[in-house]
Amino acid sequence: MELSQLFQGIGTMFEQEPKIVVFRIVLMFVGFLLVYLGAKNTLEPLIMIPMGLGMSAINAGVLFIEGNQIGNLIIDPMLTNTDELMKYMQIDFLQPIYTFTFSNGLIACLVFMGIGVLCDIGFVLAHPFSSMTLAMFAELGTVATYPIAKLMGLSDGAAAAVSIIGGADGPMVLFASLKLAPEYFVPITIVAYLYLSLTYGGYPYLIRLLVPKELRGKAAISPKPVHRISSKDKLIFAVAANTVLCLLFPVAAPLFLSFFLGIAVREAGLTKYTTLIENGFLYFATFFLGLMLGVLCDARTLLDPVVLKLLVLGMLALLLSGIGGIIGGYVIYFIKKKNFNPAIGIAGVSCVPSTAKVVQKEVYKINKEAFVMEYALGANICGVITTAILTGIYVTLLQ
Secondary structure (H helix, E strand, O other), X not given: OXXXXXXXXXXXXXXXXXXXXXXXXXXXXXXXXXXXXXXXXXXXXXXXXXXHHXXXXXXXXXXXXXXXXXXXXXXXXXXXXXXXHHHXXXXXXXXXXXXXHHOOOHHHHHHHHHHHHHOOOHHHHHOHHHHHHHHHHOOHHXXXXXXXXXXXXXXXXXXXXXXXXHHOOHHHHHHHHHHHOHHHHHHHHHHHHHHHHHHHHHHHHHHHHHOOHHHHOOOOOOOOOOOOOOHHHHHHHHHHHHHHHHXXXXXXXXXXXXXXXXXXXXXXXXXXXXXXXXXXXXXXXXXXXXXXXXXXXXXXXXXXXXXXXXXXXXXXXXXXXXXXXXXXXXXXXXXXXXXXXXXXXXXXXXXXXXXXXXXXXXXXXXXXXXXXXXXHHHHHXXXXXXXXXXXXXXXXXXX
């Protein structure tokens, strides 16, 4: 037996194009880096550690399959023929999880349900005007990136899907790309999750650049006592908002249902379901989301000139959304007669609760007595809803 047949991961490198081989090696080391950065908590470990391991494995574990073709025993995301799919679901160990939970958007809905359980909608109901205003301004990247993507040659669906990255909501990007640009959903989703981790490190600098120090340490004070929001109020809102949004944007109904179901379970006091969703569904979905994103990073899949455009557009979308959120913060600052902290605006970018924490951390550095988390979380949670609405609009108009 030839050594190339014995050690097929290495042997296949002599049969592939040099650029694919080089990219395979690069992606293996990128996988190592993601694991390291995840373990150091520089990037989100729950996503990055399984993603990094999956990325290294899929590019190392390449072998010769039937007909001397080159493939792997992990997953083939490009299968469309029913007979082939049924065959490889019995061969590739992650194919069933991909087919039944990933490619149909179920994994995104499970994550969204978990987000709903973690969210306290009371912050939105306590400050509805500021929350909604900031969230709408923070959609600047979601809206403005679309025409730029079109000018760069992307199709309508791909342009819309990559624009959703501006909402900083990974499950939403996954859902939108599956609906609008299935041929690019792998690179779009990977770009989204890589950049969402980078926002933790990048947005503080944007806040410091656009918000002067004297305003950054300002507390947000309500001129009148805020009415206490009861669990009953929150439950009524969840039911009403879910019904209205599903009625208006039925294509995004799976996302709305999942999110508001999580909120309803929390506010109804169903502790067993809350524990199941938070400690079961959410962690299961997050783990396999990271792992699936990693194993989808096959060199052959990502070696496409369009990926470079997606990298640029994803970064632009998040940058514009951050700038838009801070602009919204200044709008509220002047509407409330300077009784507001403009930095809160960036929390309208709906990476729950990360952007809200970023704001509070930056404010705390200047003024240790300023607590703005309530307003930031209101904008944060509202950003989830506005991004879902925009996703529904894009899918309705372009699918």
